[in-house]
Amino acid sequence: MRAAVITKPGGPEVLAIREVEDPEPGPWDVLVRVEASALNRADILQRRGFYPAPPGVASDIPGLELSGTVAATGEHVTRFAVGDRVMGLVGGGACADLAVLHEREAIRVPAGLTATDAAAIPEAFVTAFDAIVLQGGLASGQWLMVDAVGSGVGTAAIQIARALGARSAGSSRTAEKLERCGPLGLDLAVVGTTDDLAKRAKAELGDGVAVALSLVGGAGVAAMVAAMRATGTIVLVGLLAGTQANLPLRDVLGKRLAIVGTVLRSRPIEEKIAVARAFEDRIVPLFEAHGTAPPRLHPVVDTVLPLDEIASAHTLVEQNATFGKVVLSHA
Numbered sequence: 153m154r155a156a157v158i159t160k161p162g163g164p165e166v167l168a169i170r171e172v173e174d175p176e177p178g179p180w181d182v183l184v185r186v187e188a189s190a191l192n193r194a195d196i197l198q199r200r201g202f203y204p205a206p207p208g209v210a211s212d213i214p215g216l217e218l219s220g221t222v223a224a225t226g227e228h229v230t231r232f233a234v235g236d237r238v239m240g241l242v243g244g245g246a247c248a249d250l251a252v253l254h255e256r257e258a259i260r261v262p263a264g265l266t267a268t269d270a271a272a273i274p275e276a277f278v279t280a281f282d283a284i285v286l287q288g289g290l291a292s293g294q295w296l297m298v299d300a301v302g303s304g305v306g307t308a309a310i311q312i313a314r315a316l317g318a319r320s321a322g323s324s325r326t327a328e329k330l331e332r333c334g335p336l337g338l339d340l341a342v343v344g345t346t347d348d349l350a351k352r353a354k355a356e357l358g359d360g361v362a363v364a365l366s367l368v369g370g371a372g373v374a375a376m377v378a379a380m381r382a383t384g385t386i387v388l389v390g391l392l393a394g395t396q397a398n399l400p401l402r403d404v405l406g407k408r409l410a411i412v413g414t415v416l417r418s419r420p421i422e423e424k425i426a427v428a429r430a431f432e433d434r435i436v437p438l439f440e441a442h443g444t445a446p447p448r449l450h451p452v453v454d455t456v457l458p459l460d461e462i463a464s465a466h467t468l469v470e471q472n473a474t475f476g477k478v479v480l481s482h483a
C-alpha cells in the first residue's frame with residue numbers, strides 16, 4: 153500500500169511517500185480503505201523524534217485519525233460489514249491507504265458528510281467531548297472557557313458547548329480566528345493569551361467558569377484558577393505554551409477545584425472503546441439533520457491537500473495560521 157513515511161527525525165522534508173506492506177486485521181478489527189486522514193500536533197512531535205508511537209503501532213507512519221470504507225473484517229467482527237463508512241482514532245498509521253481499527257473503536261460516519269469532513273472529526277471532537285463533557289461535566293447554562301479557541305479542538309469544544317446549552321468564552325492570539333468562532337457559538341471572544349482570557353472571564357462572568365479547557369497550558373493556567381467557580385474543573389489537554397505553571401493552591405483548595413490532565417493516544421483500549429461508544433451515541437447524531445432541524449455540529453476544515461503533499465500540510469500546521477483542521481485526501 154501507499155503510505156507517508158517519516159524517514160528520519162527532522163523537518164517536513166523527512167516525510168516521503170513509499171510503498172509498504174499492507175496491515176493485517178486481527179479477529180476483532182476492521183481493515184479500512186482510508187479516504188482521508190487529518191493532521192495533529194502529535195504528528196509534528198513524532199516527526200521531530202519527540203513522541204514515539206505506542207507499542208504495536210507502526211513507528212514510522214504518522215496519522216492519528218482517519219475516515220474511509222471497510223475493506224475487510226476480522227472473523228469476530230459484528231458491528232460493521234464491507235462497504236460501511238467509518239471514522240476513528242488510531243495510535244498511528246492513518247497516513248496510509250489501509251489501516252486497522254478495532255471494530256468497537258470505529259465510529260460510523262454521520263450521514264451526509266464527505267470523507268474529508270469526517271476525517272476532521274475524531275481528534276477534535278472526541279478530545280473536546282471527552283474533556284469538557286465526560287471529564288469536566290459541562291452542563292446547560294454553565295460557562296466554558298477555552299484558550300487557542302480557533303484550533304481544531306477549540307472549534308469543536310465551543311460547538312459542543314452550544315449544543316449542550318452552555319456558553320463559552322475563548323481566546324486566540326489571532327483576531328480573525330475569533331471572528332470565525334462567533335458563528336460556531338463563541339459568546340465572549342478575547343484576543344490574547346490564556347492569561348488575558350482568564351482575566352476577562354473573572355471580570356465579566358459573574359458566577360464564574362464551570363469548566364476550563366486549556367489547549368496550550370503554560371503559565372496562563374494559573375490565572376484560570378481565579379476565574380473558576382467553586383467545584384469547577386480545569387482540563388489540561390495541550391502544552392504548546394509551556395510545561396510549567398505556578399498555581400495558587402489556596403484558591404484551588406478553597407474552591408475545591410479539580411485539575412485534570414488528559415491524553416487519548418496512550419490510554420488502554422478499554423478506555424478508548426468506552427469514549428468511542430459514548431461519542432457515537434451522544435455526539436454523532438448532532439452532525440446529522442433531523443427532519444427540518446439542521447445539524448448542530450460541523451467539522452471545521454481549514455485546508456484539504458492530497459496525501460502526497462503531506463510535507464506542505466505539516467508546514468501549514470506549524471505556522472499556527474490554520475483555523476480548524478488540515479486534512480489529507482487519499483483519493
Ligand SMILES: NC(=O)c1ccc[n+]([C@@H]2O[C@H](COP(=O)([O-])OP(=O)(O)OC[C@H]3O[C@@H](n4cnc5c(N)ncnc54)[C@H](OP(=O)(O)O)[C@@H]3O)[C@@H](O)[C@H]2O)c1
Nearest residue numbers: 193300303304305324325326367390392393414415416472
Ligand atoms: N491530550 C490529547 O489527547 C490531545 C488531543 C488532540 C490535541 N491535543 C492538543 O490540543 C491542542 C490543540 O490541538 P489542535 O490540533 O486543535 O491545534 P491546532 O488546530 O493546530 O491549533 C493550535 C493553535 O494554538 C495556538 N498556539 C500555538 N502555539 C501557541 C503558544 N505557544 N501559545 C499560545 N497559543 C499557541 C495557535 O493559535 P493562535 O496563534 O491563533 O492563538 C494555533 O493555531 C494542542 O496542544 C494539541 O497538542 C491534545
